[in-house]
Amino acid sequence: MHVPLILTDFLDRAVTLYGDKTAVIDGDRELTYQEVEKRVNRLSRGLRDSNIKKGDKVAYLTPNSLEMYEGFYGIYQTGAVMTSLNTRLRPDDYLFILNHSESQVLFVDAELYPLVEPVRDKLETVHTVIIQGGQAKECIDYEDWLMTFSDELFDREPLEENDIASLLYTSGTTGDPKGVLLSHRSNYLHALATMHHLRVSDRDTLLHVLPMFHVNGWGSPFYYTANGATQVMQRKVDPKQMLERIEKYQITIMHMAPTVLNMVLQEAQHTKSVFDHPLRIVVAGSAPPPAFIRKVEEELGWEFIHVYGMTEISPLVTTSQPRENTPVEDEGAFARLKAKTGYELIGTKVRVFDESGEEVPHDGKTIGEIAVRSNNVMEGYYKNPEATSATIRDGWLYTGDMAVIDEQGYMEIVDRKKDVIISGGENISSIEVEAALYDHPDIMEAAVIAVPHEKWGEVPHAVIVKRADADLTEEDIVAFASEKLARFKIPKSFSFADELPKTASGKIQKVVLRKEFWKGNEGKMIN
Amino acid sequence: MHVPLILTDFLDRAVTLYGDKTAVIDGDRELTYQEVEKRVNRLSRGLRDSNIKKGDKVAYLTPNSLEMYEGFYGIYQTGAVMTSLNTRLRPDDYLFILNHSESQVLFVDAELYPLVEPVRDKLETVHTVIIQGGQAKECIDYEDWLMTFSDELFDREPLEENDIASLLYTSGTTGDPKGVLLSHRSNYLHALATMHHLRVSDRDTLLHVLPMFHVNGWGSPFYYTANGATQVMQRKVDPKQMLERIEKYQITIMHMAPTVLNMVLQEAQHTKSVFDHPLRIVVAGSAPPPAFIRKVEEELGWEFIHVYGMTEISPLVTTSQPRENTPVEDEGAFARLKAKTGYELIGTKVRVFDESGEEVPHDGKTIGEIAVRSNNVMEGYYKNPEATSATIRDGWLYTGDMAVIDEQGYMEIVDRKKDVIISGGENISSIEVEAALYDHPDIMEAAVIAVPHEKWGEVPHAVIVKRADADLTEEDIVAFASEKLARFKIPKSFSFADELPKTASGKIQKVVLRKEFWKGNEGKMIN
């Protein structure tokens, strides 16, 4: 029997089996799954009333909240597509994304409305703006509006599993953000595999730290719901408040990027917090150093689960939980293993291919590109067939992440493809060079990029942010780096800056840095 | 991206990530996943050499063994269909199934070949018989044959996920065995959900007790492989040997029917065995009594996981692990909860419908039929469209199992639909009446069936197997039963027998018992 894999299944199960259980805690508000479903039904009716039909795009500019969570299911019942927006963009970015996505209704948090207000006149397709937690001119008040619709069971739009569930924009680390189309099937199968590897159960209480707008909170609105877990909303990164909530709600699991976890760790060290219940931390976004993993596991007693993914693949496809058959000598080796990118989740093939499409040897040093073959993979980039066919080739999605793979089959990302420097035919990992520079006590931030060179094609160049009133010269840095790096990897030139350009999620935009060095030379960039 | 859900994915993952790990232990033979894959490749080549093509049926009459396990993947690589046969049938049954399924190649264990030999002449489609672990006239020796083919990677038949993976025959408890067609998609999605609920991981070592021929060992050849677990083969039910192996291999999980577990429990009590490592027992087939569950959990320290399913649904669809939101007062209540049939797994809808297709109230007493809507559900009965459309109606599979559902949403099977006795408009659960009779010390076995009655339509009749040299009359039984049962539930007539007719898997065939009472009256049977 064919039953389409549709994401509303997950809410249905929670309502059937966990109807009376607390589903969402958002500040003072605590709602059961039954209560959430009623709001979801109202929302779906409201959307239909706003003329939203199957395939239409509905945008959300909302932090983690009850409103954001119910948005997913409210939209899916109508067959429409969730377009959740990063809350840390600029007005022009919103203008671009809202028009590009052809969003028709925009839900926006009152605090964030000022980011959209300046461009409202230029929105081409948005015909309705609904504001949450406040009021503004020409905006509908969400809560008032919601309550005008019945909470009875909603007559759902029939869907097939290949219908699109979400249109999410990438972080824009390597260029303009791209719109990623993900189907119900992709998200559903991602959920089934991920809940298994993360060992999610109805005993879990999740603190939603990772924003749900960001690659769908790594699918968290789906699989925690399917399992009937309680979900506590964390609107802002506020380490003090997070630690209080971990205690208060006996949080068992959280998802976050290493930078955020680092803030939490520091706060916990500062307040000498002690936790006496088990907690799992799921970490992705960039590679966490082994020393950091040990600190989290030893000082906080939290289990560190390192995963890897990208918007284009729903997003998670690997974990580095040491496998049963991997020899681990000691705690140090254990942490080094966990710091790797890891190996494929069930249901997904993840490989590292060299230029000719062959798998690289498992030697821990030959670099190739991570490629993914899986139902997790997007249907394509919205209105961008060129980018789609450059990324998905012969049934594999090419991630743009360069990695090595060790004897035990654990991958390890060495750099983004676009950031690798190809100098005299040698690959130089910008991350490796940066790591060496970061060890210098006077260097606060460093970004290493390729710049054009007559003889070598490209050579490494470092953009440095010095510590305030540090007295640091190019010569100092070269001397320091010589101790750590092979000659050809040492930056051949330097520039100093007050800060580095970053994406909303805090990733350094090397694409911006490179631009000025390549003006007129674009054709010669090797990557 | 659409990637068909094909079962060979699971072996691929195990070979990639657990290639050097022990995959299968069968007596003295221990093979890694890489070694198993090589044999699987040989087997696929052998099948192709025997002219097996996509969609062809390949039969196995084999106990749990390396040969049985590798059969699944060897067949799937060629796109053919696994038809695994119950090892406890009679020659005529094999004749029926082999011809009905149109099997072309038969793999048979040397010990079981005598069951097929008598009907070999009458096999209409089987052109090749390959014998495992022995020799016989006109049979190919498996191991010799296998070794003639290369173990190189096999060029797999391209498949879509809706292609059929297995054709399994039901137990024949309620009539003739029926051929159930299950697709790759059904088995794959069943595997993803089941591994999650059973918390399968690469730390597991499974003792394959439940026969893989029987509803595919509840999918065990698939999800233990996907997780890279070690799989120890148990050819026969031998409680002593099983206990030794649990210790020797540090078994962490087993699947079996309550009757088999009861034998293991008795042996363990007898030998005063103590186990100091955690072990989960997954139990289905019939409802285990709460007292039995407590014994297993308390005396053996094993975690009891009660699940429910049927051949037609891949097979598992519920579990009765007490949910986080279910109040449990004490150990007794805990065991009573676990004894219930439970609630739906993720990805499956399971409901109890009354005659008019409405859900029964959650009152623990209104009886309805369990229905399942899920991708687990079969494509249909092979060459039996009438039975298919009687079973699958309006997108639901009707299980023929009658159940009540309690306030907390836990289902509990009260009887098979065909076994319920409808007397004067009242439903009588044959299981309830039998349970009351079983309490009599002189009654060894009892089967309660409906017989025709002028006034009430049907009344309960009991077929009794007395303990040897017990002195027991109808009057004694009626007096005894009156203490425990409402008047209308007490059997109105009795017969005594030396034994009861049973299926190969030990279920009582009430259909056989009923026959003689209904001769000439068949049209009046209410069910």
Ligand SMILES: Nc1ncnc2c1ncn2[C@@H]1O[C@H](COP(=O)(O)OP(=O)(O)OP(=O)(O)O)[C@@H](O)[C@H]1O
């Ligand atoms: N565990 C990890 N280790 C190292 N890098 C990671 C990890 N998880 C994610 N990443 C990085 O994050 C990327 C995915 O991020 P995301 O989809 O949010 O957008 P982005 O790639 O940063 O932006 P854009 O695609 O617009 O340039 C991955 O391709 C990889 O480079």
Ligand SMILES: Nc1ncnc2c1ncn2[C@@H]1O[C@H](COP(=O)(O)OP(=O)(O)OP(=O)(O)O)[C@@H](O)[C@H]1O
């Ligand atoms: N946990 C359980 N509790 C009660 N009964 C169960 C349980 N698990 C399975 N069963 C019974 O076993 C049946 C499934 O068995 P199976 O598919 O092996 O064939 P069968 O139904 O016994 O035979 P046939 O369909 O040929 O009459 C279910 O329909 C149900 O009646």
Ligand SMILES: [Mg+2]
């Ligand atoms: Mg990207």
Ligand SMILES: [Mg+2]
């Ligand atoms: Mg049956």
